[in-house]
Amino acid sequence: MKKISYVKIYKDKKYRGKFIALLENSDQIVGVGSTPQEALKKAEKQGCNDPVLTKVPTRATAYIL
Numbered sequence: 001m002k003k004i005s006y007v008k009i010y011k012d013k014k015y016r017g018k019f020i021a022l023l024e025n026s027d028q029i030v031g032v033g034s035t036p037q038e039a040l041k042k043a044e045k046q047g048c049n050d051p052v053l054t055k056v057p058t059r060a061t062a063y064i065l
Contacts, residue, residue: 015029019039024050
């Protein structure tokens with residue numbers, strides 16, 4: 001399994017605050033939307049029926065636990 005970094009996606013301003021659908025085990029975006037349903041529909045149009053959905057934060061912050 002290859003190492004995947006989402007740093008480029010999280011730094012790209014056009015995805016901030018949006019839901020993105022990704023191919024499993026990949027950083028390839030197959031759908032973007034304001035809601036998870038919208039991102040999923042766009043992914044399905046691309047032929048991806050089982051994407052990984054996530055929401056990109058509006059800003060990068062550090063969390064100390």
